[in-house]
Amino acid sequence: MTPPPAPPRRASPSTVRRLSLYLRALDTLAAEGVGTVSSQGLAERSGTTPAQVRKDLSLFGSFGRRGMGYEVPDLLHRVRAILGLDRRWPVALVGAGRIGSALFAYPLFRERGFEIRAVFDNDPAKIGSCREGLEVRPVTELPCLIRERGIEIGIITVPAHAAQAIATVLVESGVRGILNFAPTRLHLPPEIEVNEVSLSMELEALSFALAARERP
Amino acid sequence: MTPPPAPPRRASPSTVRRLSLYLRALDTLAAEGVGTVSSQGLAERSGTTPAQVRKDLSLFGSFGRRGMGYEVPDLLHRVRAILGLDRRWPVALVGAGRIGSALFAYPLFRERGFEIRAVFDNDPAKIGSCREGLEVRPVTELPCLIRERGIEIGIITVPAHAAQAIATVLVESGVRGILNFAPTRLHLPPEIEVNEVSLSMELEALSFALAARERP
DNA sequence: CGATGTGAACGCGTTCACAGCG
DNA sequence: CGCTGTGAACGCGTTCACATCG
Known part of the structure; x- marks a missing residue:
């Protein structure tokens, strides 16, 4: 009742x-x-x-x-x-390296409603090339395109030293949630949702468990 | 004291x-x-x-x-x-798709002592090709090579439907720890360490948090 | 003094057990 | 009767506060 x-x-x-x-x-x-x-x-x-x-x-x-x-x-x-999956989430990918490109092609994202609508990178060799039909744009265009396309979620797959600057720009451009693959801690306003994915942390947890078993 | x-x-x-x-x-x-x-x-x-x-x-x-x-x-x-990082950990990668190849090239793994010593895939188009100087071998050779190279950790980046079979073979071949990127639950003996990495789960956590804020 | 190391207190997520309802 | 929904009990990780020692 x-x-x-x-x-x-x-x-x-x-x-x-x-x-x-x-x-x-x-x-x-x-x-x-x-x-x-x-x-x-x-x-x-x-x-x-x-x-x-x-x-x-x-x-x-x-x-x-x-x-x-x-x-x-x-x-x-x-x-x-x-889970908020009864709608579409426009996503931006920053970093068109191997991990970024792999995520782009990951079919489960699209099935769940996450649509990558912009890809950014600062490497001149990558700018202009395509990932699954979407052109890689320079980071200078990030604020403009994020706003234009109503993007609320950003995925960061750039090197650690560049991650904080990218995160700050993303937030200033209107992004409210960030998935961070760079191995560095981001300092952002508390109202921003940040999810850290650390691939080496996952392997290290395995390493810890296996090593613990071998100790005398 | x-x-x-x-x-x-x-x-x-x-x-x-x-x-x-x-x-x-x-x-x-x-x-x-x-x-x-x-x-x-x-x-x-x-x-x-x-x-x-x-x-x-x-x-x-x-x-x-x-x-x-x-x-x-x-x-x-x-x-x-x-963390057990005062030694080297030989690792096998199963699945030479995009995510697998990206992990292979991830420099932080090697810096931490994780050495990918074998790569497997069942796609004939990939077998024989190279990833960072290592040749992709068919899964049939997995048991032999795992044992030969003393591999204790396996990383699974195959499609969900193939993951359980791969995991079982890995364990039978002597692997004690598994990092699973396939979106499926693995059933393995309790003494095996399994770490699940779910990329869509990470995005869904963001989606949940952002959606929760918009509710009336 | 200053910062560590740690038992005790606290809060919170998990588990239990049963009331409630189809 | 079966399985859900849920208050209560439990256990555990976190936080606190202070004794300890360089």
């Missing part, structure tokens, strides 16, 4: 991560034509527990039917909406 | 992540020729708090001098050892 709780502005980072996992699992289930799934079933496919699944979802509303579970197409739609 | 605590086999994932950040900061400090740093200074450069820095480090020993702080070269060496 209580209306679904107003979407909380802040869910814990772990919850948001798991919502992504649920979405992935629901995509698979929908593709398999499965109509209904229990918290148990979702938990198994996402590597968590049934209680955790129910707790996470209940933060945003009551999407299941007692005794039945969750309807896959409905829950899929709900989780997409919760 | 108490000897440094025996290195704990299990530190929390957050602690390990932060150790990587400290290492990065220490690298920079050393390059700048800074001789000493306080927990305060390290915290500022890593985006955490002084108390957190001291707690993290004290898990592994007493590396500082009261009233002085930490000596940068010494701490650098210690943190590298804690």
Whole structure:
């Protein structure tokens, strides 16, 4: 009888991560034509527990039917909406090196609604060349193009020493969220969302775990 | 007077992540020729708090001098050892697509001691071609080469539907740690260390945060 | 003095257990 | 009866505060 709780502005980072996992699992289930799934079933496919699944979802509303579970197409739609994937997100890519080009071609981004609408680089050899049909532009044109194309998310794949300057310009041009692949900490206003992806950190976590096992 | 605590086999994932950040900061400090740093200074450069820095480090020993702080070269060496980076790690890359090739060329891996010693793919168009001087081999040769070259870490950058089979073969061939870029959950024995990197999850976390701010 | 190292207090995410409803 | 939704209990990582020592 209580209306679904107003979407909380802040869910814990772990919850948001798991919502992504649920979405992935629901995509698979929908593709398999499965109509209904229990918290148990979702938990198994996402590597968590049934209680955790129910707790996470209940933060945003009551999407299941007692005794039945969750309807896959409905829950899929709900989780997409919760994650903000019920719209398109124009994205800019700064850095047209190997990692940047790889991300550009990553099909899952587009499937989720992320559309790379601008690519920037300062290397004269790259400017003017194309990535998947989009021309690489010099960074000087960044502010203008970001605004013109309504871009709100920037992906940084430039060398560490250049990342802070790029981030600052992105924010000044209207970007509100940044995915940073450069191995350096960015200093930005607190209202800007920053997500750091450190590839070497991931390998180092493996290294730590493997080395820990060999210690006397 | 108490000897440094025996290195704990299990530190929390957050602690390990932060150790990587400290290492990065220490690298920079050393390059700048800074001789000493306080927990305060390290915290500022890593985006955490002084108390957190001291707690993290004290898990592994007493590396500082009261009233002085930490000596940068010494701490650098210690943190590298804690993370298991005082040795070389032979790595295999499975999947010579865009992401795989980008990782291959990522200089920070080699700087940290990770050496890609084998590259595999099943695409006949790629087999025999080279990535940074290493020849791409078919997956059929994987078990043999993994063993021959003493590889303990595998990086998976194949499509989701192929990832589980690859992971199983890697483990059967002696790999103990896996970095998985494929958007699928791997089922492996518990003694195997698995680290999932989900690029779309990172973007979805941004999308969630930005969308949450726009809600009424 | 100044900054580390650390037990204790705190807060928060996870887990539990059961009430509630189809 | 089955499974969800959820308050309460729990455990753990973070923060605090201070004793400690160069």
